[in-house]
Amino acid sequence: MKWFRFFLLGFLVILTSFSVKAQRGFFYSHIPDWDYSHVDSSIQSSIIQDTAVLTDDEIKAMIRLPQSELPQPSDDEIKAQLEAIPALVNFQCNDQVIAEIRTMVYSARNYMAKLRGRAEYYFPIFEGMLAEEEMPIELKYLTLIESGLDPQITSYAGARGLWQIMPATARGLGLTLDSWVDERCDPIKSTQAALAYLKAANRTYDDWLVSLASYNAGPGTVNRAISRTASGRTYWDIQPQLPRETQKYVPKYIAMVYSMHYADYYKIPIIYPSYSIAPSIPVEIFSPLKISHIAAALDMDSADLARLNPSLKTDWIPYYQNGFTLNVPSDKSARFYALEQDIYLTSDTLFFVLRDDRVNGGYDERKNIYYVQQGDYLEKIAMNFSVSVEELMEWNELESMMLELGQGLVVGDNKGLNPYVSDGERPDEVGVQSDEYDENCDCVYHRVRFGESIFDIAYEYGVRVEDILRDNTITNVLLVEQGINLKIPKK
Secondary structure (H helix, E strand, O other): OHHHHHHHHHHHHHHHHHHHHHHHOOOOOOOOOOOHHHOOOOOOOOOOOOOOOOOHHHHHHHHOOOHHHOOOOOHHHHHHHHHHOOOOOOOOOOHHHHHHHHHHHHHOHHHHHHHHHHHHHHHHHHHHHHHHOOOOHHHHHHHHHHOOOOOOOEOOOOOEOOOOEOHHHHHHOOOOEOOOEEHHHOHHHHHHHHHHHHHHHHHHHOOHHHHHHHHHHOHHHHHHHHHOOOOOOOHHHHHHHOOHHHHHHHHHHHHHHHHHHOOOOOOOOOOOOOOOOOOEEEEEEOOOEEHHHHHHHOOOOHHHHHHOOOOEOOOEEOOOOOOEEEEEEHHHHHHHHHHHHHHHHOOOOOOOOOOOOOOOOOEEOOOOEEEOOOOOOHHHHHHHOOOOHHHHHHHOOOOOOOOOOOOEEEOOOOOOOOOOOOOOOOHHHHOOOHHHOOOOOOEEEEEOOOOOOHHHHHHHHOOOHHHHHHHOOOOOOOOOOOOOEEEEEOO
């Protein structure tokens, strides 16, 4: 009977694969015409776990299949399979890629199965947005190696979200990061930001793999690698000049594309998350409310409502002058609008007041200072602002981790926040050619150094990327020539 069980198991796998592909065109078939302005800012598509397809024991059995019972294609066969994948990105199969592939399909089967389940939630969103931007659909796989499709994961370096965006880059791309909201965790807004970066990078490098390297290491690092390469500007040409992590990054991405595309071939099942996220619609909130308060009014679990709004850092929905877009389950929307006035009238007392010069709570955006609130501690503040405890202690010259209520803390590197030229300074003392210095300009000048990017410069001076682009009439965020003088607006 053993052969019959394996036959039945194989038939169920094939049937599952056909069903998924027929319903959604999983790999490069029909791309829906998305209007993502109305898309749920977490997950629009409803993926309901079908427990009738495979039992937990059957899934575990598939994951634990010995390598001898799995396909064993040769290197040449893997290369041919990779070339057969419809893609706009110019993949190349070499020993590095093959080694990563074999690790994924043989050694990391459980993790790959979980990625398949999460991809069912997110890939339809990515596909629609990539199609809208006329970008390669296969870029969706980048999120798998960046975050494992965890919208709230944070790296040791401070990158966060599905696309693992650094704080300075996020602000430069127009994302909001404050005490209450981190839009890097918003699947829609973070994807818009990531695609904007990748699109600009490809305009500069005209090579998607080099653009991916830039996404991982930064344009400055890639530009230096190009300058050190004698001939050729492809990723494989410059790879030896890149940091070790970036040398592995692109081969891992290519391997992920292959492994996900041929997951059924390698008998990797789908493990869905323990939760499911229902379709949702956005509603505008113009008053500070609690997630738990709204959830109670809607007769739902607050964790489920919070899961639809992963950019929120706390139970509080912040009050912004232009409102805050909250996603509520579609089947709860009628109840929300019916109870909306009652929800506002019975909400908890407002504990913070917003003014034009403040963000939320005790954070003064203009000065980059956070004032310690009740219940705060250093690790919590560091996490909220995506910085390290060590950085907070250094910036504030703290000798201990003890805090006082109302104490002001610098929560970002203030280097260059006030780089004003005093009356006694000469233009050349700030690295500016005197014939280019405009005494009437409410700005300082910065001469671009070798390998510097707009993001580096914006972070150094504590200003927004878009302000530098506007004041210098720069249209390509990645195209900054060494030696030019940039106007840096004063804060």
